Amino acid sequence: MAKIKIDAEKCKGCGLCVLYCPKGHIKQAKFLNKKGEYPVEILEKDECSGCSFCAIICPDLCITIYK
């Protein structure tokens, strides 16, 4: 099982990770970050396989993955 860390302050909310997470594990948050963007957040209940798709497609280096 893997763990994802998202830097919500850096995130511009493009949602590409949301689009490509095979488990639908990531969603757009309801709060605004300091940039005035809705960042993404992890749904903690789901299991992450550590495929890293979210980090690979992230244009803003917001995602770190641990396994």
Add this chain to the structure above:
Amino acid sequence: MCGNEALAEAAIIAGCRFYAGYPITPQNEIPAYMSKRMPEAGGVFIQSESELAAINMVFGSSLTGTRAMTSSSSPGISLKQEGISYLAACELPAIIVNIMRGGPGLGNIGPSQSDYFQAVKGGGHGDYHQIVIAPASVQEIADLTMLSFDLADKYRTPVMILGDGILGQMMEPVEFKAETKPEIKKDWILDGCKGRKPRIIKSLILSDGELEKFNLKLQKKYNQIKDIEQRCEVLYGDDSEITLVAYGTPSRICRSVVEKLRKKGKSIGMIRPITLWPFPERAFKELAKNVKSFLVVEMSCGQMIEDVKLAIDCARPVHFYGRTGGEIPGEDEIIKEIEHING
């Protein structure tokens, strides 16, 4: 050896190890000479696809700390202006040779001095200057080319050697006086960040007020160059009623005019700017104390004359005689003009 070849050899002796250029008359002896000599000297010769590419290759080579040069003639120099502005902005040393021909447009291949404004007023965009050097003999081409590389490195600035078709083609004896000078340490080059922090060489300055600060820093450097690097030759400065002003090929003709008229007992002298930027203002100011009037002789419709007037604050009459479109002023024409001024 012709002027163009002497220039190329002097560059190699001065440590130039990168040359890029595009053929154009009347400077073709420079790339031809470089194509043979540069590989022998362990340097790089590239016949580029354009003058734009050549000046930008020089930009690339210079930022590695290599002594780099390009050469061309008037229409090609117009194309290089973009790159010269970037070199000035990035404070990169480089030598740009302009063996001027008749313009505007394609003009002709006759000798000319009609790129004076472009050279000394900054032909590219932005608040910058380049040092402009004007040799008048093959020997001087050799000496001043070597000096140009030192000045370029010392001030981290592009230097233009401004000649004309006659100087480029002229055959004269030449001696290459290679001086060994302490190498100027270049602690700003890009060569990979091994053992140091990464460096950036750029000209985009977006933050508020930063570009003004940078431009004022450049101006400080330019003022220092103005203080230290003014060069000229003065003939009969102390007792001349009329002083001829000329650089490059016309200065050779004027020298002969001065000697002829002196033999006839006329009170005549000459000042020959060697640096066109910085313009030798101090020498002009000094001369203006004694001289009654100046006659500027150029192979153009009158460009350097503006700097002469500015240098002496219009304190004396400044006359002009010029030929343009690849034509050369004759001694007789100049003498006639002097007689006309003297009434």
Add this chain to the structure above:
Amino acid sequence: MDKIFEKPESIRDTETHYCTGCGHGIVHRVICEVVDDLGIREKLIGIAPVGCAVIAYDYWDFDVTEAAHGRVPAVATGIKRSLPDRIVFGYQGDGDLGAIGTAEIIHAANRGENITIIFVNNTVYGMTGGQMAPTTLLKQKTATTPSGRDEKKHGFPLKVCELLSVLPGVVYAERVSIHNPQNVLKAKKAIKKAFENQVKGLGFSIVEVLSPCPTYLGLSPQDAVKWIGEELTKEYPLGIYKGAA
């Protein structure tokens, strides 16, 4: 727990100026991953273009210069010929490489300069406000083709990999895309190859990267990547145009 994905060392830990969903951030990172993998950071000199990526030097943590518009391949030539044992790469957009700098790219490629060019094709001019690029698709609307690009008035989309692949000086030309994670991984493989070729002294390598510009495509970031996968790759087929994988 061990980190299995983190930022490459060669990229600075900073936010970028790029718009939401812009592909430049991905391409910057992938280049840096390759630089780290090959261990070439300390002998690397990068060249940023004029265009949206002009301040790439703020993001890359190695020696970088910035070229006049379109002149990246000429500057790269000057650097590489002066320091043949360093690794030199140019980063260019579609206006920089495909319009104002066409002469420079073709001749650097034709001379077989031992350099690496990363060419980001997003079909529009981003920095100046979404004008037509040489790579804009027919019928695509931009700030200067308000009724869509019309071949009779504006010519056809420029095929850079196809054009360059006929030159003997080019050892490697591949078009990749970064519209989904699988393709980002393929793009990384291609970029790695393009740098390895230079390390081996083989000659000129170029990787064209189809990349999203949601802002000037007028699409959401998610729709922009879908458009690349479904439409743009039809006009610009992915694959190796020259050289071995």
